[in-house]
Amino acid sequence: MITEPTIQEINRIFQLHLVNEEIVKIQRLSGTTSGRVYRLDSSQNNNYILKFDEPNQIQMVEQFLNTYQSSVLLPNILFTAQDKSHFIYTYIKGTTHINRGSKKKWLTILVNELFNKYNKYQHTDTWGRLEYLLRSWREFNEISVEEARVNIGNVLTTDDYIFAKSQIIKLFGEEIGQGEKYLLHGDTGVHNFVFDQFSLIGVIDPSPMVGPIIYDFIYAFCSSPDDINIDTLYAAFDNLKQGRIDKVRLIDEVSVQLYCRVGLSLKHHPNDLSEYLKAWEHWKELCKKTQ
Structure with missing residues (x-):
């Protein structure tokens, strides 16, 4: 006891x-x-x-x-x-989840006040969570998609799973596609953001990992079902000063994390599922248009 x-x-x-x-x-x-x-x-x-x-x-x-x-x-x-x-x-006094204000606003604050301060990580040739590092960024994403598939079950189709897997091969199939390593927060979701007066004032509960900055950025973008659209994404992304990628790749990377987010929604936030399923269909079509 x-x-x-x-x-x-x-x-x-x-x-x-x-x-x-x-x-x-x-x-x-x-x-x-x-x-x-x-x-x-x-x-x-x-x-x-x-x-x-x-x-x-x-x-x-x-x-x-x-x-x-x-x-x-x-x-x-x-x-x-x-x-x-x-x-x-x-202690950072405020609220989590609620009274966030617009995603465009809080995501831009997150970019300027945290992601733009990230440092490159030089100490290891491995990737992922610091407690169980992996050999490649591709392996980390493959594990994430497999875990999501277990949570998703029959809510999405086998074709959806195959699409997510193909996106990983497309994005991370070659060493050059892994990206530069940074020390990341690793859990940049709205549940770990503190808001006051409809503005982001704090970020708590890191789960540190090694990976490209764009992971933390897209994780935050997908962490609530509101405003998962190109306009919000680009408005915040344009403020990112390091770890940048081209915008076609950005759209593809969102699709991988959005698939994983559907799985997380089913497990932790089922009330958000219908909105995430709409976002998934929309984003899948965007990816196909850019191919």
């Missing part, structure tokens, strides 16, 4: 790290994260997140947040336990 931390224990941790804050309230938060997460309120009206997780998970998130600490969208780490069992970072 897991015992919940007390205010006294939390304040001892703060003192140990020479942080002059008094915590007066602890609130356990629920969510999709694998670890235990708590919101901490201090007597100085500051708010923090305390997260307990596996040391390798803490280390990966710490690496991502420290690498991009210049981004105004990311929380700042206050301190990390020496054994990497937990860390504390600033």
Whole structure:
């Protein structure tokens, strides 16, 4: 049985790290994260997140947040336990999912304030999630499509699956098509965005990975069923300063992630499914027109 931390224990941790804050309230938060997460309120009206997780998970998130600490969208780490069992970072006050404003607006903010700050990743010849890296970007996408097919079942046809697979071969069949490696957030969906006054103000819960920037960009674009259209895509994409691809390839890459998004919708957000199915048919026709 897991015992919940007390205010006294939390304040001892703060003192140990020479942080002059008094915590007066602890609130356990629920969510999709694998670890235990708590919101901490201090007597100085500051708010923090305390997260307990596996040391390798803490280390990966710490690496991502420290690498991009210049981004105004990311929380700042206050301190990390020496054994990497937990860390504390600033709490971003706002709402997730709702009151987002237009996708064109928040996706453009995401590009300018996060993606344009991404760094190339030089430390490995492998791709994908940092906890289980793969030999190629093609392999990562093939696994994603196979996992989506399991979730999709008979909702889409075998021809749809074959089309998604053919798009992967077309896009990533050659080494030059893999793209440049960057350290990515890895889970840039609206469920991990914080909004205030209909504007994007924060990005939380990274699941760090190595891949091309365009992955995080398209993942964000497809993460809600509204405005999955060319106008929104191009308006935000035109602000991307690095990791760019031509717009025909951009359309093809959206089709792969949209197939995967149908699978995620069936598993996690079935109420969005009808809109995603319409978007899938529309995007499939766009791809065929550009071939």
